[in-house]
Structures are given as structure tokens and as C-alpha cells.
Amino acid sequence: MAMRAQRIGKANPAEDEAVYQAVLRALLEGKLKAGTKLAETPLAAIFGVSRERIRKVLHRLGAERRLEMIPNRGARVPRPTLDDVRRVYEAHRVLEAGVLSQLVLRVDDLLLARLDAHLAEERGAAQRGDRAASVRLSGAFHVHLVEALGNPELSRMLADLLSRSSVMVSVYEPAAQSICAVDEHGAIVAALRDRDLLRAIAVSREHFLHVEGRLRLDADGSMPTEDLAAVFAERRLRGKVRSAGS
Amino acid sequence: MAMRAQRIGKANPAEDEAVYQAVLRALLEGKLKAGTKLAETPLAAIFGVSRERIRKVLHRLGAERRLEMIPNRGARVPRPTLDDVRRVYEAHRVLEAGVLSQLVLRVDDLLLARLDAHLAEERGAAQRGDRAASVRLSGAFHVHLVEALGNPELSRMLADLLSRSSVMVSVYEPAAQSICAVDEHGAIVAALRDRDLLRAIAVSREHFLHVEGRLRLDADGSMPTEDLAAVFAERRLRGKVRSAGS
DNA sequence: GAAAGAAAAAATGTGCACATTTGGCACGGC
DNA sequence: GCCGTGCCAAATGTGCACATTTTTTCTTTC
Numbered sequence: 001m002a003m004r005a006q007r008i009g010k011a012n013p014a015e016d017e018a019v020y021q022a023v024l025r026a027l028l029e030g031k032l033k034a035g036t037k038l039a040e041t042p043l044a045a046i047f048g049v050s051r052e053r054i055r056k057v058l059h060r061l062g063a064e065r066r067l068e069m070i071p072n073r074g075a076r077v078p079r080p081t082l083d084d085v086r087r088v089y090e091a092h093r094v095l096e097a098g099v100l101s102q103l104v105l106r107v108d109d110l111l112l113a114r115l116d117a118h119l120a121e122e123r124g125a126a127q128r129g130d131r132a133a134s135v136r137l138s139g140a141f142h143v144h145l146v147e148a149l150g151n152p153e154l155s156r157m158l159a160d161l162l163s164r165s166s167v168m169v170s171v172y173e174p175a176a177q178s179i180c181a182v183d184e185h186g187a188i189v190a191a192l193r194d195r196d197l198l199r200a201i202a203v204s205r206e207h208f209l210h211v212e213g214r215l216r217l218d219a220d221g222s223m224p225t226e227d228l229a230a231v232f233a234e235r236r237l238r239g240k241v242r243s244a245g246s
Numbered sequence: 247m248a249m250r251a252q253r254i255g256k257a258n259p260a261e262d263e264a265v266y267q268a269v270l271r272a273l274l275e276g277k278l279k280a281g282t283k284l285a286e287t288p289l290a291a292i293f294g295v296s297r298e299r300i301r302k303v304l305h306r307l308g309a310e311r312r313l314e315m316i317p318n319r320g321a322r323v324p325r326p327t328l329d330d331v332r333r334v335y336e337a338h339r340v341l342e343a344g345v346l347s348q349l350v351l352r353v354d355d356l357l358l359a360r361l362d363a364h365l366a367e368e369r370g371a372a373q374r375g376d377r378a379a380s381v382r383l384s385g386a387f388h389v390h391l392v393e394a395l396g397n398p399e400l401s402r403m404l405a406d407l408l409s410r411s412s413v414m415v416s417v418y419e420p421a422a423q424s425i426c427a428v429d430e431h432g433a434i435v436a437a438l439r440d441r442d443l444l445r446a447i448a449v450s451r452e453h454f455l456h457v458e459g460r461l462r463l464d465a466d467g468s469m470p471t472e473d474l475a476a477v478f479a480e481r482r483l484r485g486k487v488r489s490a491g492s
Numbered sequence: 493g494a495a496a497g498a499a500a501a502a503a504t505g506t507g508c509a510c511a512t513t514t515g516g517c518a519c520g521g522c
Numbered sequence: 523g524c525c526g527t528g529c530c531a532a533a534t535g536t537g538c539a540c541a542t543t544t545t546t547t548c549t550t551t552c
Contacts, residue, residue, distance in 0.1 A: 039503065050537055055504085063309050072504055072543050090348075091399040098344030101447050102336070153337040157403060198444065201347050285533070296507055301534085318513050318534055 020057045031231045034079040046232050085168045092161045093208040097201045104197045115189045122182045141185050266303045277477045280325040292478050331414045338407045339454040343447045350443045361435045368428045387431050
């Protein structure tokens with residue numbers, strides 16, 4: 001050893017993931033407003049990692065359609081149109097209808113019991129007025145439905161749609177994050193219990209249309225950019241910003 | 247100038263896509279058998295491009311789940327288990343059920359006419375004994391169904407599943423590529439014409455189960471590797487293999 | 493004064509050199 | 523004879539320097 005002083009940031013296999021998670025969480029939490037430019041150099045300075053690492057993460061997020069990549073022009077937080085959001089919602093609706101059609105063939109008491117337990121949790125959170133838990137559980141209900149099929153492909157497809165729609169919703173539903181009504185979830189479970197596929201699909205469809213109906217275009221004029229350093233302030237890696245040239 | 251001799255291949259924006267398409271087509275055509283190691287250095291030599299470019303393409307294919315990436319160990323053509331294939335088929339089945347549930351609400355004469363025309367094409371190909379056309383049209387039927395919804399999200403999800411399943415099928419259904427029976431497709435259209443969702447879903451489900459039933463595990467012992475240079479022989483870029491260090 | 497052009501600045505894309513990790517192979521001990 | 527240990531070769535991962543493209547800004551001209 002003693003061959004080299006200190007290597008600032010070589011071979012840190014977990015760093016990619018850390019940066020990825022940081023940006024992703026900022027996106028999911030709505031900290032990054034639509035239209036924000038995510039330049040490589042500033043981000044590298046903010047996180048204290050090399051530009052190549054930022055670059056890799058940005059392209060990965062672009063491949064996942066979470067960022068809009070334009071060749072030679074970098075990454076931006078997408079500014080979805082209302083139609084874009086509707087399409088994602090419709091995809092979710094269609095996927096859930098398919099899931100129900102499969103699920104109705106294999107409902108058993110165990111599954112129904114689990115769903116009932118989840119509904120109870122949701123009701124509890126709603127009665128407590130715990131908004132954060134309500135939002136979380138509300139999304140989790142649909143995840144539960146898919147995972148009951150035990151098909152990773154389908155679970156991943158839904159997770160993709162969910163995370164993208166939650167990002168989009170932050171544009172169009174600024175203050176009040178969408179909460180699915182517990183009763184509507186209960187109606188889906190009830191239809192499943194009766195093995196009534198047509199009713200389950202109809203209820204699920206109504207449910208989604210109900211949520212979609214709440215979307216508003218008003219927040220479209222949200223400020224396009226902001227201060228990136230502030231957004232990632234507490235997420236910076238390595239404590240300091242690297243010797244940083246100067 | 248004269249600062250540097252000749253820059254072999256800098257700034258060739260279409261090269262990424264060319265390599266990507268070449269590897270992807272080799273995968274779809276079954277030229278690359280399951281388990282084949284795709285090392286960066288040999289591929290770079292074969293295509294006559296830099297290793298970074300190969301690297302980027304390989305990682306992209308990995309993100310699309312078309313290659314299996316293991317950190318520090320490179321890329322391999324995935325060796326799907328029979329369960330993996332079944333899961334992809336099930337996902338396709340579930341997605342189509344959802345599509346039908348949406349489609350049944352908006353069938354019109356134009357859509358029915360288009361589907362009928364497609365069925366006629368399929369029958370024609372079958373009667374002519376044109377196997378290649380049959381396979382192509384058979385897959386296209388399901389694409390038609392999704393695209394009737396006009397939702398790019400859903401179309402992309404299906405395209406992903408289709409391309410992955412066709413790769414997988416090449417492992418488990420070596421000689422006879424799966425051809426959907428035209429009659430079964432016709433039954434789906436008939437159910438749509440009657441606006442009978444339950445029947446449409448049931449028929450579609452039967453159809454997929456029928457195709458799945460044909461899968462065989464026999465080809466699992468397919469030779470794990472092969473000669474990469476031969477596979478990509480006609481796809482090489484730049485004619486020659488680069489001045490190559492000397 | 494405004495529009496068009498050119499030069500400069502900034503940001504993205506790429507090849508290369510090198511670090512790191514992995515896998516194989518030989519050697520030696522039990 | 524077999525297993526553990528340690529080196530060696532090969533393949534992957536990463537930072538950096540530089541090329542290219544884009545954007546900004548300053549200058550010039552009508």
C-alpha cells in the first residue's frame with residue numbers, strides 16, 4: 001500500500017444505487033418539479049461523485065421513462081400532458097381488469113382474509129385521519145391485488161405504472177394526493193368474494209375513473225425549475241463536496 | 247490539424263443503434279442460444295467499434311431484461327426456466343384480458359371490419375401454407391387488439407412481452423414456432439362483436455393456455471455457447487475490423 | 493434599435509488508460 | 523489424494539481528457 005494517497009471515489013459499487021435512489025425519491029416525493037433540467041456537472045458536484053456516475057444514473061432513469069432524455073441536450077423532468085397522465089391511468093385500469101379476470105378464478109379464503117385485513121388497515125388510517133398512511137395503504141391495495149397472482153412480471157409492470165403515475169399526479173394534483181376511497185376498494189373485494197368478474201371489473205373501472213376525474217390541469221404552470229442543491233442537501237454522499245478543484 | 251493521425255470512430259451517433267439492432271435481431275431470430283456469454287472485448291472487435299459502445303448497448307439490453315447482467319461478470323443470454331416462460335405468457339394473457347375488457351366498451355363497425363380483414367389475411371396465409379407469414383400475422387393479431395385502444399403505454403407493454411416471449415420460445419419450441427390457430431382468433435373477434443366480455447376473456451384465455459401447452463422442455467440442453475463472429479458476420483460495421491492497435 | 497452572425501462558454505458524448513474484481517492454475521500442506 | 527492458499531491472466535468498471543454539440547453572448551450591420 002501507500003502507493004497512492006487517497007482515492008476519492010473509485011470502485012464504490014453502492015454509489016450508483018445511492019444516487020439513483022436519491023434522485024428517484026426526489027422525483028416520487030415531488031421535490032423535482034416538471035421541466036427541471038438535470039445537468040450532469042452540477043449534480044456531480046452536489047453528490048460529490050464523478051460525472052460518469054451521474055451520467056449513468058440519468059440514462060437509467062431515462063430508460064425507465066422517468067426522465068426525458070434528449071440527445072446532446074441532457075435530462076429533464078418530464079412535463080406530462082393531461083393526456084399522458086390519462087394514458088397511464090388507463091393502462092393501470094386495463095392491467096387491473098386483467099388481474100381481476102385471473103384472480104376471480106383463484107380466490108380462496110386466505111386471499112379474501114388478507115384483503116379484508118388490508119381494508120381494515122385502510123379504514124383505521126382513514127378514521128385516525130392519518131393522511132400519509134391512507135395514501136400509502138391506498139396504493140398498496142392495488143399492489144396487493146397484483147401480487148396475489150404471484151407473477152413478478154405483472155408486479156413489475158404495475159410498480160412501474162404506479163411510480164410513474166404518482167410522479168405525474170404531483171403535477172396535476174398538487175396539494176391533495178389522490179386517496180382511493182376505502183369503500184370502492186371494499187366493493188372490489190366484495191365482487192371478488194362473489195366470483196363476479198363483470199362486477200369486479202366494472203367497480204374497478206368506476207374506481208379508476210373516479211380518481212382520474214379528480215385530476216386538474218391548474219398546476220400546469222408550476223415553476224419549471226428550482227435549486228437542485230437544496231433538494232439534495234441532506235442526500236449528499238461523503239459529507240463534503242469532494243476537494244472540488246478549487 | 248495534423249495534431250493527431252486519424253480518429254477512427256468518434257462521434258458516430260447512429261452506431262449505438264446499429265449495434266443494438268444487430269444484437270437484438272440476433273436474439274429475436276434465435277441466433278444467440280441461451281447461456282451464451284457476450285463479452286465486451288470480443289464484440290467490440292467483431293463490430294469494429296469501441297468497447298464503451300458495446301458496453302452501453304449490453305447494459306441497455308440488460309435493463310430491458312433481454313440480457314442477464316451480473317456485476318463484474320458481464321452479460322449472458324438468459325436461460326429462462328419453463329416457469330419464466332409461463333410467467334411471461336401469463337402476463338400476456340392477463341394483459342389481453344384487460345384490453346378486451348376495455349375494448350368491449352368501444353367496439354364499432356370500423357374496428358370489427360379491421361379485425362375481420364386481419365383474420366382473412368391470416369386464413370389466406372394459412373391456406374397458402376406460408377408459414378413465415380402465418381407466424382407474423384398470428385402475433386400481429388394481438389398487437390392489433392392492443393393498438394385498437396390507442397394507448398402507447400399499453401402497446402409498449404405488450405411489445406415488450408411479445409419480444410421477450412418470442413426469444414424464450416426459441417428455446418422451448420425449437421422447430422415449430424408457435425402459430426395461433428386462426429379459428430381461435432376468430433372466436434375472440436366473434437365474442438367482441440357480441441359485446442360478450444366474459445366469453446371474449448374465456449376464449450382468449452383458452453387460446454393462450456393452448457399455446458402454452460405446446461411448450462416443451464426438451465430443447466433445454468441446447469448448446470450453451472457458439473461462435474459470435476459467425477453470428478454477426480454480415481452485420482459488422484465499417485467493413486473492416488479497425489486498424490486494431492497495429 | 494433589432495436582427496443576424498460569429499465567437500466563446502458550457503454541457504454532453506466518447507475513447508482511452510488504469511483500477512478492481514473474478515476465475516483459473518499451480519504449489520504446498522494436511 | 524484432496525483441499526486450502528496465493529499468484530496470474532482476463533474481463534469488467536471508472537475517472538479523466540478531449541471532441542462535439544448546443545447555448546449564450548457579444549459584436550456588427552442595416
